[in-house]
Amino acid sequence: MRSGRGFPARQARWGANKFPAIELSEEGGVRCLHLGSSMVQSAMLLKAPNDLQLVYTQYMMGFLLFHPHPRDILMIGLGGGSLAKFVYHSLPLTRTVVVEINPEVVAVARSYFFVPGDDDRLQVRIAEGSEYLAGHPETADVVMVDGFDEGCQVSALCTTDFYDSARVALKRNGVLVVNLLSRDKRFHDYMSRIENSFNGRVASVMVEPHGNVIVFAFKHSPGKRVWENLASRACDLETELALPFTRFVTKLQRSSPV
Template sequence: MKASAKEIHRSYDELGPIQVMDDGHKRYLAFGTDDEQSCQLIHQPHLLQHEYTRAILLALLMVTPKHITVIGTGGGCLLTTLHHMLPDCQIQGVELRREVARLAYKYFQLPKNDQIKLHIGDGFQYLLDTDSNNTDLIIADMYLADGIDQQQLSQQFIEASYEKLNQNGWLVLNYWLDHKVEAQLVATLQQCFDQIYMCDTGGGNWVIYAGKVDINEPIIQEEKLKQVSSAAGFSLNHFLRRLVVLT
């Protein structure tokens, strides 16, 4: 976040402060810390700014989704981008904090239309309470003011996500690099999913992609890479080169 950024909003809920900062070029969401929860170009809101959110889009090389579930929406930047890239896709956001969702609409240009739905509540509980298993892609980015929501690290969360994905679905998980790839997490992923990849984004995060597809099925096609990169507004090659099989 630039030092020139000025606070244009501050509010509080039961989990603490929520700030919106603006430097005239970009807008930022913060939870009372120096960490940016969201960052958006004011005049190009669909162009992702954080490296890890850009890396998440590698999942669109692995599946062409008709339904996406995003758990932990923050300022809604990823939802805005996904809607821009896939205007016919149904997007279900799940955000723990109602005030954060309100600010996503007010300050971060989150579109209001029938293609994007937003549920307010705990992400893990949402998975447990949802009966259908028709989502193609689950993206989990559950962070609080003091770091990752520990539920996202749990075996139960991985298993619940698996149950909510359709037969060709993918789960995408964002982590800070200081959270080691624990053996139990890897074992749970390997027990549930056929293909598992990891990308060190180079920006302090690593992203896991776990798919319910045949292990021999090719996931990267050159033409699709060009199409997704063009729609995203940047090349995915940087992240594709960092993609490795998680073993």
């Protein structure tokens, strides 16, 4: 990508070598974060830094159709902080804890992507995601997982134990939200693990054109009434948050017995 004025097309990472390279790019007023590959990990429109620029992040907010008033959200993976910022500015009654293993990602997110500092509604913890999740049972209404290194799913964040821990970390009506890639050769393995951990209570939506698949897994069934009212909920949320909830509903695929 070409650079914006005064901003490098690529800015190599700095510090320890145990994490993938952090690189930044900017073009057409959009700033992007890359972690170890050319894949865009996070993107921010400079004129609207709190909006969700990437469609897959917009679809990850689809959990609001099932859990419209989350009190506590746990995010695994910060990246450029798009989801953390959106929740912070759009859901003022929600507390968010973000777990990020790489402190340099946190520094870049706060320096270049305007992620707020810690306060009573947003905390960023430097920790390994699977270990943190396993140590915090029944603490989250929503667990959001978006963990990639060098274009691949972080292996510790897609094991059976991890998905089991995610179920335990959720409160009674909690929802797990996972960003996967359909082209990943282990994609069907990951889906099977999620379905097994959540007793088949799983729904998913494909995000074009890049092949992201956003998976929603429910600790308990949302219930027949929620599914029947999904379209009307989508209209209301789309008006409120300016996200494509109605299109999301038309593409949503669910497994029985969701």
